[in-house]
Every structure is written in C-alpha cells, then in structure tokens.
Amino acid sequence: MRVTMTVNGHRMDADDVWEGESLLYVLRERLGLAGSKNACEQGECGSCTVFLDEVTVCACLVAAGQAHGRSVRTVEGLAEAGADGAPGLSDVQEAFVAAGAVQCGFCTPGLLVQTEDLLRRTVAAGAGAPSDAEIREALAGNLCRCTGYEAVIEAVRLAAEWTERGRPAGGPARGEAR
C-alpha cells in the first residue's frame, strides 16, 4: 500500500508498504529518517517518540497505515522549531548537549521530543517552568541507561530557562553546578 504523510512539514510518500509495518519502520527504512530509534519496539522505552498530529506517540506502536494523511514531526524536525525560527539547534537540543545529558544518545531523540512537548505545555503556555516532579512525570516513559537521569533533568531545567528568558547569545549559558 502507499502511505502518504506530512513529515517535518514535507509531504512524503512511501510505496509498497506491507500492512504489518510500523510508523517507525516506515520512517527509518523507507523515508530515510533514522533519528527515531528502535530500542525495544514494544512501547516501553520511548526512544521512538514522535509527534503525530502534535501528540507524542511511540512510533513503534503506530501502524504505518494509521499515520496515512496525518502530520508527523520527528527529532529531525526539531531544529527548525527553534524559538527564533533560525536554523540551528532548538533550545532543548542545545540544552541536552550543554548539560551532558547525551552519552550513547540512543534515548536522546525520544527524550527531546517528550521534553519539547513538556515545555510547550508548561513554560511556553505561560504556566512557568516545570517542577522537578513534573519533569520526572513527563519523562517517566523514556528509558535512559547511561546517565542516571541527573543530567537529563538538568538539561530540561536549562531548556525551560532558555525558553522562558531566551538563550544567551554566543552559545549556551553556563548551568548552575548542582
């Protein structure tokens, strides 16, 4: 079957899709967007999290056919979503690198999408920066095996601060030593 989606703002067609293929498989193997990761393909790890019509889903649990005619945004589409619209890393992406929240990086794309969603619901909606408890709750479905999550929480705090007050020019701000 043919599956047509809007992916990161561009209309894309995938042909000869077998009905059993997941959205994740089509993104990775048919559309060349390998940024969404295949860590468990059981909906447990969150590494394949994408926006489907701006709602976060595990792409491994969505049949490709279910995404037909809909809009998908993946980690590859986050950079364009920067606050000032300029190309480059988004606040969330930049904060993850700056805070040391990226080690092997396999969980990172899913965490970035989920964090983007959290900040949109909180600080960008005028509700203020999320508390640590809210950060933990929002990211509870994303497994990371490398960091122990401390740097991840630090990255989300930093991204929230930048979203609220703007990212300092000339590179990322120095975070507070905690």
Place this chain on the structure above:
Amino acid sequence: MTTPTPRTPVPVHSPREAPSPVHSPREAPPSPASSTPGGVGSSPRRPDGTLKVTGEFAYSSDMWMDDMLWGATLRSPHPHARIRGIDVTGAVRMPGVHAVLTHEDVPGEKRYGLEYRDQPVLAFGKVRYRGEPVAIVAADHPETARRALDRVRVDYEVLEPVSDPVRAAFDPDCPLVHEAGEDLPPAHPAHHRSGNRVRYQPVRTGAFADGATAAEVRALADVVVTGEYQVGMQDQAFLGPESGLAVPAEDGGVDLHIATQWLHVDQSQIAPCLGLPPEKVRLTLAGVGGAFGAREDMSMQVHACMLALRTGRPVKIVYNREESFHGHVHRHPARLRYEHGATRDGRLVYATAEIVLDGGAYASTTAAVVGVASSLGLGPYEIPHARVDAYGVYTTNPPCGAMRGFGAVQACFCYESQLDRLAAELGLHPVELRIRNAMSEGSRTATGQRVDMPLPMADMLRRAREMPMPPERAAAGPVDVRALPGGVANTSRGEGVRRGVGYGVGLKNLCFSEGFDDYSTARVRLEVVGGEPAVQVHTAAAEVGQGLVTIKGQIARTELGVERVTVLPSDTRVGSAGSSSASRQSYMTGGAVRAACLAVRARVFELVRAAGLVGDDHPDELLGLAGGKVVSGARGVLVSLADLLGASAVEETREFRHRATEMLDPTTGQGASHTQFGMCVHRAVVDVDVDLGLVKVVALDAVQDVGRVLHPQQLAGQIQGGSAQGLGLALMEEIQVSGSVIRNPSFTDYLIPTILDVPPMRIEVLEHPDPHAPYGLRGAGEPPTLSSTPAIVAAVRAATGRPLSRIPVRPEDIVGIERD
C-alpha cells in the same frame, strides 16, 4: 558499489564550556594544567553531541544501502538438545529469500570465543542454551526473513537441562554441558578446568596458607558472622540493539560496520570463521547505543559476513529486544557463602568466601570474571587470614560474561552485607567498623598485592557520612503521593513508610589483569589546514557513549597546544586499542594518544632546531607548544606552527602499555594481578513501605577518587550512570530464568530504573593521582556500580529489619512472604 551511510568525522574544535556538576575538592596539586581551551580538566562539548541531538548520528542499526538484504537468526527453542537434522528446503524456496545457511556453510573455524573458542558460529551436534543460533537467513524484507525462519525444520532430541550452577560445580554425576571428545582447545593449566568447571581459583593467606581449618581460625575471633547470598542475573540493557551491516568487497573480503566494544578482537574471531586473512575482514565502528560489557562478545558479526559473502550483497542484521536478551551475555548470577570473624574491638581476624558464578553455556569471559571475583572477593579490608574459593561453571543457562563491575559486583554485595552484620553484632556504626579495617596505600590485598597508589578509603567513608542528608519526611500535613514508594501506584497514605540509611564501598581492578598484554594504539597527525594548525587523532577505540571521543581531543589539545582537533572514525586501519571495558580507555587509549602527541611534539622540536630557530643543544624541556605556536621559556614565541610546517605534516603512531601484571598462583591465589584499583563509597537513603514491599530511593550520594579529573561533566555522567545501574541490581533488575529459560525477555517484564526510580545523586570527587597512570588518572566507570547496590540494600535493611541476602530485593522479601 555505493557506500553505507557514512559517519562524519567528528570535528572537536571550538569547544564550549559546559556546566560542571562535580564538587571537586582537590587533594593534590594539579598536574600541568592545560592552557589550551578545551584541554584536559575542562568540560568541552562532546564532538558527537550535535549529531546525536539532530538524529543524524548513524548507529549500527541505522546503516542502509540501496541493494541490501536483511538477515535473521533461527534460535534453539530448547536449552539443551541434540540436533538430529536440519531441513532448510521450505525456507530456500520462499520468494524473496536469498540464502539460508547452517553450520555446514561456515567457511572456516566452526567455533569462536573471546578468551576460549568454544561457541559455535551456528550450532552443530548440540544446542546448549535456549536462543542459541542454529540457522541464518537473508531476505529482501525483515518480515520475509522471519517467515523463512519458520520454514526451517530442525529435528531435536531434547536433553535434560543443566540448570543448577552449584550442582554443576560440585556434583561429579552432573551431566556435562560440553562432553568429552568435543575437540575443544586446551584450557589454561592454571584454571583447574574439569567437569563443568570453567575455572576454579583459590586464595589463601595467613593461617589458611599454612593449611589451617576454618574451625582453627574461627577460634581466633570473638565474634563471627556468616551469610549465604544470591545475586540474580542482571542484563546490561543497552538501548541500541545488536546490529550491523556487512558489505562484500571486490577482493573477496568483507567490510563490516558494527557496534562493538573492541574492533580488533572481533576481527580476530571473525576472520578464522570466514576462512579469510584478517586484512580481508575490515571493521569500522558504527554508532554504539550503549555497551556496559554486553558487546564484548560477538553476536551477529560472523552471521552478517557469511550472508553477505554468500549473496554478494550487503546484509543488515538488527536484533529486536526479545532477541537481544538471548543474543548477548549477561552478568553472572552467583551463589555465595561468607564468614567473617573479628575481635571485640572490631578488628577483622579472618574471612572466608565460597563463590559460584554461573557462566551458562559458553565460556565467554567467565575465567577472567573468576579471576576478579577471587582476587577482590573480600573487598578493601585488611584481613590477616583469608580463604576464597571461586568457581565459574558451565550450565545450560544463558551465557554470562562481561558487565560493568565484572565479578567484583557480586562479591561487593556480600562482603558489604557481612560488614553490616558484623557492625550490628559489635554495636559499631557501619562506617566506623569499615574505617577500622580499611585498606590504604601500602596495604596488601588478599592476593598479596601491595597497593602502590593512594587509596584514601577512611577519608572517603568519613566524607560520605558527613554529606548533607535529604530532608526528613514530613510527619504531618498533606501527602504528595508521588513522593511515596511506588509513586502514584501506591495505595496507602504512607502509614507504613520507614526511612533507612546504608553505606557501601567497593574495590575494583581497572584495566586488564592477570598478565594480559594490555595495550592501545594511537596515530596523531599535525598539519596546517586553511592556514591554521590542525590535529587528527586516529584510534580503533570504541566510543560507546562514555565520551572517549571527547577525551582524545582534550589530550591532543593539551599536549600539542592546538585547538582544532578532529577525531577520525574508529576502524581496523590503525592498530588495536583494546576493549572499551574494565574502565580502561581513558588510561589506555588516553595514554596512547598522549604518547603519540609527545612523539609529534619531539618531531616538531627537531624541525625547530633544523630551522636554526634554537641551537642544536637546546633541550626539549625548554620548548613548548601553545596557541598554535612553538614557544621557548626564555624567548617567548619562536615560530607559528603554520610557518614551521608549511605544507608538510608530522605524523606519529604509538602503542601504550600499562605496567605488566602477574598471573594468580593456581593454589594460593597470590600475585600482583592488577595494575590499578578504583574505589567508590555510597551512602543511600531510602523510604520503604513495609506493608506494600515498595522502596523509594531518596538519595544516593557518592564519594569517588579518580586520581585526576579529565572532563568533570562526563565524569559525573559515569558516576551517576553507574550508580543507577547498581540501584537497578539492588531493587528491580533480574533476568528470571527457570528451567534454563528466560521468562522475561522484554522491557515490559525486565525492569530498568526510570527517571522516577533514580533520586538526586550528589557526587564528591577526590583527586589523588596514581603515579603510574597518564595524568594520574584512575578509571571511573565501574566503581560506582559496585558500591551503590550494597548501600541501597543496607538502607532497606535498616528500614525494615529484614536480613535481605538476595538481590534484587523483591517486595515479598520486604514484607516477609516466603517463596515456595
């Protein structure tokens, strides 16, 4: 032929400082500080960070080529069975299937192995664990390949599994997993291999070395504590699945893009199985989604190469998560018995340990794990009379091998539990008892090895005890259910919640031990690019997430005074870097990069002399490289590297070795088997719901000595990540095996800590340089994984009063329900 998705060489110039969460009271003067931005001791940005946050970083499972096929693996459904026959006819006939291969198609050696070649590429004769590869398929779609597997008919004669490691170790009537006449290579004579035993290693000191019995030695002690312990099978649970892409080459060889911990040891195992010379099996490191020991053994490497060579097309294999649980080795589960005796004033008199490690069906690194478990089985304590007996055995359980902590983790849980029991008997604070018996520089381990580097254990324990405590639970007022054990799943209002505090300390060997020729290789090139000096660093070392790629650039900047450094992709075109394991890469590949940089420096200084900028007798010590210029202490800037080098390049390759280590004596276990020791101390604070059997770790704080901090931010990531894996082993992580079958091969049923399970982790880092190591550094990745587990279990014991001699601790252990 097109090339697979390339990995961009990683530029590491323009480093930006990152926040440092490390509190670092410097105990010693720093070694020569880097004047070059982004050098040793600072926290420059990871060079692969941008690619990893944009989704462009190419992991092994992301490799793709236009004409590639998908490989899949048929695995044994039985843990122990004889293979009577294999019929692939039905699979071969399927449209879209390009090859179906069995053991008969293995071109060369039929077996491989990391230390001991006992593992079939594809099973022949017998299968020895459930999930053992039996046949492989290449097809044009992964689903076609999976369906073809269903059409392979294997006729099995099912045999009784050998599931009990204690029986495998001690019962002479236990069936053999590897039968006589299997034509296996000879075992190391010092390993006491016999029956199902892969290795037996005794250690004897004091009266035990003179043949004293336990009863005789026991009489020397006022207080005796004994314990029997169990450690469950832990999974490394890296997130990036086993995967790679094999591409057939025109010279009859193969190029393999692979996620591994050690390219050259893979190459040395793959080439003989393919019947090819090593130079025709070329490996390039693809992006690695975590490792933690599980990628030290091979998984799909030979299979992908066989299918690619047979079909003449690139073949990609990607395991799914269930397959991954069967596709790599795990941490050895263990049964352990300990006895400690002390005087009334809390001085250890003697200790004994019997350690049985379940190696599963194939040897993997079991012999080396026994070497660590025996030599470090009693931990960092001064004990006059010691007796350790460590066994690693074959069973038909899943094969076990390397995981972060490597044999030291299992023992650490037990000796720390013993120290707590002893402290309770003596009425001493657990920290006080540990301090009274702490090793320090100059102490001897149970193997008679003198600790010839700083080991400030007593100070570390004091610091851990003095770290600020988390706030007490509010006695009254509204309850935030998210803060309770079990979180929103908790059904109480916290009526049964008790708080406990516990401590743990562990001793880990760093780098390879027991006489292994441990080395790494680095090639460093200095040249002028676009008018600016630039450095290329080339090694075969595996970046697995730990940040070695950053460290290599920092060292080059520090030693060559050049900001612009490019770290080339790791591959087998340069000499071996050894394994990214044993916490060794900063030491070993860091040491090799430094050595190569120093050789480049010396060559540059020769050019300075040849150009007449200084006299022929001007010593190197008065010259330096800084800011892209050659400087002299007396005369300032002599020349810029751009002017000095012009169009020429300076390139040097160096091998770096740590000092030699010794084998353990096969009967007394004596010998300086380790090159370096690492230590971490943890203090855990937990809330336990004693009615529901649920635990919330409130704080998990650590004190670690790392000799010298190379990258404060990455160091914190190692300590916190290692601590979290220890938390998992303490409270939730276990591959449940019954009848030699894994019952929970998924992330639904095998639980790893989430962001809700891991508490804030305060870190205090000490820097007492090891005089034998580059920059004085000490490997840092493993020690936190040892000590966090016993600290957490001790805290749960303190909260509940339960003995808790088994990890992971289960809810029923806390509420006191007996298992049948």
